[in-house]
Each structure stands twice: as C-alpha cells, then as structure tokens.
Amino acid sequence: MSLIQRLSVLGMAAMAIGLVASHDYGEALTKSIFFYEGQRSGKLPPTQRITWRKDSALRDGFEIGVDLVGGYYDAGDNVKFTFPMAFSITMLAWSVLEFGQSLGTDLQHSLKAIQWGTDYLLKATSIPGFVFAQVGDPYGDHNCWERPEDMDTPRTPYAVSKEFPGSEVSAEIAAALAASSMVFRPINRGYSARLLKRARMVFEFADKYRGSYNDSLGPWACPFYCDYSGYQDELVWGAAWLLRATKAPFYRNYVLVNIQNLDKSSSFAEFGWDTKHAGINLIKSQTPEPFITNADKFVCSVLPESPTVSVSYSPGGLLIKPGGSNLQHATALSFLLLVYSRPLSKDSRVIHCGNVVATPARLIQVARSQVDYILGSNPLNMSYMVGYGKKFPERIHHRGSSLPSITQHSQHIDCTGGATYFYTNNPNPNLLTGAVVGGPDIKDSYADSRADFAHSEPTTYINAPLVGLLAYFKSH
Numbered sequence: 001m002s003l004i005q006r007l008s009v010l011g012m013a014a015m016a017i018g019l020v021a022s023h024d025y026g027e028a029l030t031k032s033i034f035f036y037e038g039q040r041s042g043k044l045p046p047t048q049r050i051t052w053r054k055d056s057a058l059r060d061g062f063e064i065g066v067d068l069v070g071g072y073y074d075a076g077d078n079v080k081f082t083f084p085m086a087f088s089i090t091m092l093a094w095s096v097l098e099f100g101q102s103l104g105t106d107l108q109h110s111l112k113a114i115q116w117g118t119d120y121l122l123k124a125t126s127i128p129g130f131v132f133a134q135v136g137d138p139y140g141d142h143n144c145w146e147r148p149e150d151m152d153t154p155r156t157p158y159a160v161s162k163e164f165p166g167s168e169v170s171a172e173i174a175a176a177l178a179a180s181s182m183v184f185r186p187i188n189r190g191y192s193a194r195l196l197k198r199a200r201m202v203f204e205f206a207d208k209y210r211g212s213y214n215d216s217l218g219p220w221a222c223p224f225y226c227d228y229s230g231y232q233d234e235l236v237w238g239a240a241w242l243l244r245a246t247k248a249p250f251y252r253n254y255v256l257v258n259i260q261n262l263d264k265s266s267s268f269a270e271f272g273w274d275t276k277h278a279g280i281n282l283i284k285s286q287t288p289e290p291f292i293t294n295a296d297k298f299v300c301s302v303l304p305e306s307p308t309v310s311v312s313y314s315p316g317g318l319l320i321k322p323g324g325s326n327l328q329h330a331t332a333l334s335f336l337l338l339v340y341s342r343p344l345s346k347d348s349r350v351i352h353c354g355n356v357v358a359t360p361a362r363l364i365q366v367a368r369s370q371v372d373y374i375l376g377s378n379p380l381n382m383s384y385m386v387g388y389g390k391k392f393p394e395r396i397h398h399r400g401s402s403l404p405s406i407t408q409h410s411q412h413i414d415c416t417g418g419a420t421y422f423y424t425n426n427p428n429p430n431l432l433t434g435a436v437v438g439g440p441d442i443k444d445s446y447a448d449s450r451a452d453f454a455h456s457e458p459t460t461y462i463n464a465p466l467v468g469l470l471a472y473f474k475s476h
Contacts, residue, residue, distance in 0.1 A: 022376075022377075023371075023372060023375045023376070023377070025371075025470050025473040025474040026104075026470075026474045027388065028375055028385060028388050028470050029103070029106055029467065029470035029471055029474055030106055030109075030434075031385060031387055031388055031433050031434035032385065032434045032436070032463050032466050032467050032470055033106055033109045033110055033113055033434065033463075033467060034049060034050070034109070034433050034434040035386075035432065035433065035434030035435045035436075035458070035463055036072065036113040036116070036434075036460065036463070037049050037050045037053070037113075038050040038053055038400065038401070038432045038433070038434075038435065039072045039073050039074075039460055040053065040070075040072060040073075040116060041056055041057045041060070041069075041070060041071050041072060041073055041078075041080060041148065042055070042056070042057060042058065042060075042069040042070035042071065042120075043055050043058060043069065043070075047112075050432075050433070051407075052400075052405035052406075052407065052430040053148075053149075053400060053405075054149045054405075054406045055149065056078070056147075056148035056149045056151060057069065057078070057080075057135070057136075057148065057151060057155060059155065060080070060135045060155050060157070061123075061132070061135065061157050063155075063157070064157055066123075066126070066127065066132070066157065067123055067126075068080075068120075068123055068124065068132055068135050068157055069123075070116065070119055070120040070123065071085060071116070071117065071120030071121075071123075071124075071135075072085050072088070072116070072117060072120075072460055073148065074088075074225075074459060074460055074461075075397075075398075075457050075458060075459040075460070076396065076397045076398035076399055076401075076453065076457045076458065077138075077141050077142060077399065078136060078141050078146065078148045078151050078153075078399060079134065079135070079136035079137075079138050079141050079142075079224075080120075080134065080135040080136060081133075081134055081221070081224065081225050082121070082124055082131075082132060082133045082134060082169055082173065083133065083168065083169045083172055083213075083221075083225050083227070083273060084225055084273040084459070084460065084461050085117060085120070085121075085460065086117075086121060086169070086172040086173045086175070086176040087172055087175075087176070087272070087273040087461055087464075088117065088273075088460035088461045088463075088464045089114055089117035089118060089121065089176040089179075089180060089464075090172065090175045090176040090179050090180075090241070090464075091332070091335070091461065091464035091465050091467075091468075092110065092113055092114050092117070092464045092467060093114055093176065093179035093180045093182070093183045094179055094335075094339075094465075094468065095110070095335070095464065095465065095467040095468030095469075095471065096110050096111070096114070096183050096467075096468075097179065097182055097183060098339055098342075098468055098472075099468045099471035099472050100183075100471075101475075102471040102472055102474055102475040102476075103471045104474075106471070110467065111183065111184070111187070114180050114183060115180075115184075115191075117176070117180075118176065118177060118180045118195055121173050121176060121177060121198075122177075122194070122195075122198060124173070125170075125173060125198055125201070125202050128201075129161055129162055129205070130159045130160070130161050131159060131160050131161075131166060131169060131170045131173065131202065131205065132157055132158070132159045133158050133159060133160050133166055133169045133213055133217055133221065134157070134158040134217065134220060134221060135155055135156070135157050135158070136153065136154070136155050136156065137153060137154040137155075137156045137220070138220060138224055140153035140154050141153045143415070144414075144415035144416070144418070145399055145402075145403070145415075145416075145418030145419055145421065145422045146399060146403075146413060146414070146415055146417075146418055147399060147400055147403045147405075147406070147413060147418070148399065148400055149400075149406050150412050150413050150414070152414065152415070153415070156220075158217050158220055158221075160213050160216055160217065161209075161216075162209045164211075164215075164216035164217075165206075165209040165210060165211030165212075165213070165216065166206075166211065166212065166213030166216060166217065166231075167206045167207070167209070167210050167211060167212065167213075167231035167234060167235060168206075168212060168213060168227045168230075168231035168233075168234040169213050169234075170202050170203070170205055170206035170234075171202075171203060171206040171207075171231065171234035171235045171237065171238035172234050172237070172238065172273075173199075173202050174199045174200075174202045174203035174206060174238040174241070174242065175199075175234070175237050175238045175240075175241040175242075176199075177195045177196070177198050177199035177202065178195070178196060178199040178203075178238070178241040178242045178244070178245040178246075179241050179244075179245070180195050181193070181195035181196035181199060181245050182244070182245050196245055196246070199238075199241075199242060199245070200242065200246075203235075203238045203239065203242055206231075206234070206235060206238065207235055207254075210231065210235075211231070212227050212230065212231050213227065214226055214227050225273070225274075227274060228274055228275075229263065229270070229274050229275040229276075229277075230263060232258065232261045232262055232263070233262055233263075233275060233276040233277055233280065234276060235258060236254075236255055236258050236259055236261075236262065236276070236280050237276035237279060237280050239251045239254040239255050239258070240255050240280055240283050240284055241283070243255060244283065255280075255284065259280070259290070259291075262277060262280075263277075268281075268294060268297040268298040268300075268301040268310070269298060269301040269302050269310050269311050269321075269333060271332050271333060271336060272328055272329065272332050272461065273328075273461050277294075278295075278298045278333070278336055279336065281294040281295040281298060282295055282298070282336050282339055282340055295340055296351045296352075298336065298340075299337065299340065299351050299353070299358055299363060300351065300353035300354075300356075300358070302319070302333055302337065302366070303353060303356070303358055303362070303363075303366060304317075304366070305353075305356050306353035306354070306356055306358070307353060307354040307355070307356065308353060308354065311329070311333070312442060314440070314441075314442050314443065314444045315379070315443070315444055316373065316378045316379040316444040317369055317373055317378075318330060318370070318373050318378065318439070318440065318444065319333060319334070319370055320442050323454075324438055324453070324454030324455070324457075325438040325439075325454065325457065325459055325462065326438055326439050326440075326441075326455075327374060327384060327436055327437070327438055327439035327462050328438075328459065328461055328462045330370045330373070330374065330439070331370070331374070331436070331462055331463070331464075331465045331466045331469065332461075332465045333370075334366070334367035334370040334371065334465070334469055335367070335465035335466075335468055335469055337363040337364070337366055337367045338363065338364060338367040338468070338469060338472055339468075340363060341360040341361075341363040341364050341367075342360075344359075344360040344363070345360040364476075367469060368473060371466070371469050371470065371473060374436060374439070374466070375388060375389065376388075376389045376391070378440070378444060379444045380440070380444065380445075380446060382446065384436055384437050384439050384440070384446075385434060385435070385436050386431060386432050386433060386434065386435040386436075386437070386458070387431050387432075387433035387434060387435075388434075393437050393446070393448050393456060394427035394428060394448060395425075395427060395428060395448050395449060395450050395456065396428060396432065396435060396437055396450070396456050396457065396458060397437075397450045397451075397452070397453040397456045397457035398428070398432055398435070398457065398458060399418065400430065400432070401428040401429075401430045401431070401432040401435075402418075402421050402422065402428045402429070402430075402450060403418050403421050403429075403430075404421070404429050404430075405429070405430055408429070422450055422451075423450075432458065434463065435458035435463070436458055436462045436463055436466060437455065437456050437457060437458050437462075438453075438454055438455045438456060438457055438458075438459075438462075439455060440455065441455065
C-alpha cells in the first residue's frame with residue numbers, strides 16, 4: 001500500500017471518527033447479543049425474545065443414545081459445527097471478562113448467550129474419549145432451504161476420538177469452557193467449577209491424542225470449517241486460557257514450550273475460528289518474550305499507516321482479508337487492538353512500527369473506525385447489522401429469517417419448497433435483529449443478495465468480539 005493510499009484510508013477513518021456521535025453503541029450492543037437467540041437450536045425457553053423462532057432439532061444425538069440437543073447454528077444453515085461454536089463462546093466470554101463492567105443491563109443476556117453454548121459443549125464432551133464435533137449432514141442441509149423447525153435432512157452426529165483425533169476442536173472447547181468458568185465464578189461457583197473441570201479433561205484429551213479433525217472428519221467438516229492452520233495453535237490457546245483460569249504452573253510451562261511449535265510463517269494478523277496466533281500473543285502479552293514482541297508485531301501488521309501492514313483496507317476504510325465473511329476479521333482484530341490498548345495505557349508505552357509511532361489511543365481509534373464502518377459510517381451509509389440504522393441488509397443468507405415463520409405458515413415446507421423464498425427479491429419476512437453479515441467487498445460495494453452468501457450470511461463468530469467492542473464504546 002502506497003503512502004497516498006494509507007493517507008486515504010486514514011482520512012476515511014478520521015471521517016468515521018467524526019461521525020461517532022451518530023451511533024448508538026448501546027442499542028447496537030443490545031441487538032448484537034439479541035442475535036444469538038435467533039441462532040438457538042433445541043428447546044427454546046419461555047424467555048425467548050426472537051419469537052418467530054421455535055423449537056428445532058429436538059432429537060439430535062438420540063440415534064446413538066446421546067443427548068446433543070441445544071447449542072447454536074453457526075450461520076444461515078441448520079448444522080451445528082462445534083469448532084466455530086466453541087470459538088464464538090470463547091470470544092463472548094472474553095468480551096465479558098474484559099468489558100463486563102460496561103455491559104450494564106445486557107450482562108444478563110450475555111451470560112445466557114454464553115451458557116446456551118457451554119451447556120451444549122458439556123453435552124458434546126460428556127462421553128469420555130469422544131468429542132462431538134458436528135451434528136447434521138452438511139451436504140444434505142446445504143442442498144435444502146428449510147426452516148430449522150422443519151428439518152428432515154440427516155442429523156448425523158460426528159465425533160473425534162482417541163483413534164480418530166481432533167485436537168483443534170477439542171482444545172477450542174477447552175478454551176471456551178475455561179474462559180466461561182471465569183465469567184461464572186462470581187455468579188455460580190458450582191457451574192464454574194464444572195466448566196473448569198471439563199475444560200481440563202478435554203484439554204488433556206486434545207493434547208494426549210494429537211491429530212487434526214481434517215484427517216478423521218474431513219469429508220464432512222471440510223470445506224466448511226476445515227482447519228487450515230493446524231491444531232498446534234488451538235493447543236497453546238487452550239492452555240493459555242486454562243492458565244488464566246487456574247494459574248497452574250503446568251499450563252504456563254506448556255504454553256512456553258509449545259509456542260515454539262507454531263507455524264512461524266503465519267501472519268501476525270491471523271486470528272479467528274481457525275487461527276489463534278494473534279490471540280495467544282495478546283492474552284500472554286503481560287508475560288515474558290516472545291509474546292510482547294509478537295503482540296507489537298500484530299499491531300504493526302494491522303495499522304493502515306504501518307510500513308509492515310499485512311491486511312488491506314477498502315477505500316472507505318474497512319479492514320479486508322481474503323476469503324468470505326470478511327467482517328469476522330474486522331471485529332476480531334479490532335477486539336484485539338482494543339484489548340491490547342489497555343496494558344499499553346497502563347504502562348504508558350507506545351509501539352514503534354518502523355518510523356511510525358502507535359499510541360494506545362491510536363489502537364482504540366482504529367478499532368472504533370471499524371465498528372463505526374459496520375454501523376453505517378461507510379460510502380453506502382449502510383449498517384451491516386440487521387435492524388440497526390435506517391438502511392441495513394434485508395435479504396440475508398439465513399434460512400429461518402428468509403422463510404415464513406411457523407406462526408405465519410404452519411404447514412411443513414420441505415427441502416425444495418423453500419426455493420421460492422430463496423430466489424425472491426422480497427426482503428426476508430423475519431428480522432434477525434442484531435445479525436452482522438459478511439459485509440461489503442474491497443470496493444465497499446454490497447449486493448444484498450441471499451445467493452451471495454460470502455457477503456450476506458451472518459455468523460456467530462462475527463458478533464462475538466463485537467459484543468466486547470460495543471460494550472467499551474458505549475461507556476467511552
């Protein structure tokens with residue numbers, strides 16, 4: 001990126017900063033958590049607020065005698081992928097741990113969102129020697145356009161085991177349970193202890209029986225949630241969260257030894273459901289090297305004015321990385337910038353990216369520019385959060401949202417019966433309030449088309465770090 005291009009991006013970011021007064025972060029926060037109720041699988045509680053959603057997948061796991069009812073659908077389909085689900089819970093828990101004091105009345109809803117996930121993760125790890133990594137045949141599901149309440153595609157459970165390991169999914173579950181145990185410790189010590197005990201057990205399983213679920217479950221997990229970065233990062237990530245939850249020397253030593261096994265060729269700006277490198281460096285950034293140096297390199301790889309920036313920015317200032325669902329990168333990397341600004345401020349430290357000096361305030365500014373872009377400070381003046389602002393996506397790639405609700409249409413809609421609703425140009429009949437879609441392309445354009453799933457599909461892991469960001473900016 002040339003200096004002129006960087007200055008252009010900075011100018012757009014500055015414009016976005018000037019528009020912050022127009023954003024109601026509190027409203028966006030409430031809606032970003034509200035979204036998770038629309039992704040629930042299983043028996044819905046009487047307190048369910050997204051009322052067009054009804055009970056679904058009530059017999060998951062029953063064919064093999066295991067209760068796998070509950071959890072979340074990851075995106076706009078009706079499959080339960082445990083790997084991204086667990087990461088979403090880890091990030092929701094981290095959001096609460098970092099910014100819980102700013103959540104206000106949304107704290108209780110955040111806790112419910114986390115527990116809906118952890119209750120399922122406990123079920124998915126309830127049989128020693130097995131971890132359930134997925135429920136639902138993804139090909140059967142993706143070939144149909146059905147409401148979750150109508151599902152008649154195979155609900156096949158897929159598990160990793162000692163003979164067919166899946167260290168990445170198991171270690172991510174351990175991270176989610178460990179992080180969540182800290183969230184619930186002041187509120188429900190019994191539940192917190194149960195989560196932490198299971199986190200230790202699942203981590204031991206992940207470490208002892210090493211291997212990628214690509215090799216055992218690849219035909220079903222791939223290409224949807226293939227692990228492209230290997231499982232070593234999840235093992236270190238899981239150990240880092242267990243260290244934070246327990247302070248046990250075993251996990252400290254584990255992290256320091258196994259950090260050497262991580263792929264050195266990976267970019268410092270890699271963080272998401274697949275790759276944990278930047279996240280590891282951030283949660284360990286107050287400990288000895290190499291974590292502080294790596295955390296600083298992360299910042300220099302993200303700031304648009306840095307000479308070593310490794311991400312792209314659209315003309316409107318949106319952080320861009322290759323692949324679909326780009327806003328997952330904007331929210332996750334912005335969350336890390338915001339988190340890292342706190343110890344930097346505490347230590348009165350700045351980061352040197354070549355001849356560029358990055359202050360804690362600059363990290364916050366960049367994170368805020370990404371949040372503001374998502375909420376509408378962009379060339380299209382469009383919010384990418386459903387139900388927020390005057391203009392937002394109306395044709396999101398989401399089965400439940402795009403098909404009439406059970407209340408409106410009580411008759412069963414079969415696999416091909418939903419095609420009419422998929423192809424119509426009409427807006428989705430059910431508002432999935434708070435859902436953040438994949439977002440615009442590198443030219444800041446957005447088609448608002450169900451078929452364009454790479455840009456129009458919401459996911460649980462786009463919203464999870466956004467919860468923490470919005471909580472912070474609501475009170476700052």
